[in-house]
Each structure stands twice: as C-alpha cells, then as structure tokens.
Amino acid sequence: MIRSELIAKISEENPHLFQRDVEKIVNTIFEEVIEAMARGDRVELRGFGAFSVKKRDARTGRNPRTGDAVDVEEKHVPFFKTGKLLRDRLNGEAD
Numbered sequence: 001m002i003r004s005e006l007i008a009k010i011s012e013e014n015p016h017l018f019q020r021d022v023e024k025i026v027n028t029i030f031e032e033v034i035e036a037m038a039r040g041d042r043v044e045l046r047g048f049g050a051f052s053v054k055k056r057d058a059r060t061g062r063n064p065r066t067g068d069a070v071d072v073e074e075k076h077v078p079f080f081k082t083g084k085l086l087r088d089r090l091n092g093e094a095d
Helices: 003-013 019-038 084-090
Strands: 043-045 049-056 059-062 069-072 075-082
Touching (some): 003 019, 019 043, 019 049
Antiparallel strands (some): 049 075, 059 069
C-alpha cells in the first residue's frame, strides 16, 4: 500500500472528512514519525510496532564488482520491530 492508497482508504471509510483533510492528517503523522526518528527518539504504535534508529559502526566493506576494500562510514539506519498483534496476524493467529 502506498501513501495515496492509504489516504483514499481512510477517506472512503470516513465520508464525513474531506480528502484534503485526510491527506493533511496522514502527512502530519508521517512527518512527526520522521522528525522523532531524526532526533533519535523511538516511535511506538501499539499493536503495530516500533520504529527506532540504530547506529552502524564504520567498517571496511568490499566492492562487489572489483573485490577492492572500501571504507564505509558510520551511519544511522531506521529499524522496525513488529508488535505482537501484527506478528500474530501475519502468522495466522488472529484473535
């Protein structure tokens, strides 16, 4: 599902809301999640999962084409851990 499909689905299920308002709400939620993670905060959505930021140390990697050693700088990457409800649904254990 992409952002526009999510907006369309929410608008469909909530006919009392204008699509432009739903779009603002969805964009605001995503922006807040991004800003929180940029600050290094953890974002938890109960039943869905938690987004956090993990630090990857600098290392020596390999260029797959040439096999040469390449220095890879330290970086921060997003990490998602599923919540119990989502994990159970994915494995067919719905309540």
